[in-house]
Amino acid sequence: xxxxxxxxxxxxxxxxxxxxxxxxxxxxxxxxxxxxxxxxxxxxxxxxxxxxxxxxxxxxxxxxxxxxxxxxxxxxxxxxxxxxxxxxxxxxxxxxxxxxxxxxxxxxxxxxxxxxxxxxxxxxxxxxxxxxxxxxxxxxxxxxxxxxxxxxxxxxxxxxxxxxxxxxxxxxxxxxxxxxxxxxxx
Numbered sequence: 001x002x003x004x005x006x007x008x009x010x011x012x013x014x015x016x017x018x019x020x021x022x023x024x025x026x027x028x029x030x031x032x033x034x035x036x037x038x039x040x041x042x043x044x045x046x047x048x049x050x051x052x053x054x055x056x057x058x059x060x061x062x063x064x065x066x067x068x069x070x071x072x073x074x075x076x077x078x079x080x081x082x083x084x085x086x087x088x089x090x091x092x093x094x095x096x097x098x099x100x101x102x103x104x105x106x107x108x109x110x111x112x113x114x115x116x117x118x119x120x121x122x123x124x125x126x127x128x129x130x131x132x133x134x135x136x137x138x139x140x141x142x143x144x145x146x147x148x149x150x151x152x153x154x155x156x157x158x159x160x161x162x163x164x165x166x167x168x169x170x171x172x173x174x175x176x177x178x179x180x181x182x183x184x185x186x
Contacts, residue, residue, distance in 0.1 A: 061107030132159030
């Protein structure tokens with residue numbers, strides 16, 4: 001084990017076993033701010049080209065009211081059909097006087113993601129965390145202590161500097177051609 005640019009290097013098998021963990025709220029919000037969205041099916045394929053995916057998990061807030069509730073349920077079924085497990089919980093409404101309706105929806109999965117990654121770690125060689133949230137630095141440190149590898153995958157805009165400036169970061173913008181979601185023609 002050596003330390004190169006803050007990334008611990010471990011001997012990896014030719015096709016490492018991987019865990020792919022997507023913070024849907026983070027990627028959705030950052031994608032909108034970037035002007036383009038990530039296609040999770042294409043992202044799965046991108047990771048699978050280099051790895052054997054053992055776990056693929058999406059963490060997603062669930063709206064309580066229609067029509068958003070039905071759309072969310074259909075999305076969850078789609079995600080499951082393309083190989084992901086979905087962990088969800090109800091969105092919370094937080095008062096926000098700057099929001100058009102006077103509130104905004106919020107759902108945070110940092111604890112659930114950390115716990116599931118740590119539980120899955122024994123079965124994988126590398127973890128892909130699709131989030132630019134610096135709350136996952138502790139998760140990264142635990143992964144490295146376990147002599148596993150990690151890659152953060154996030155949009156360049158609004159990715160925490162602690163992640164963006166490190167060798168364990170992959171910019172979605174750098175792989176946009178491979179993972180961009182395009183709207184279906186009507």
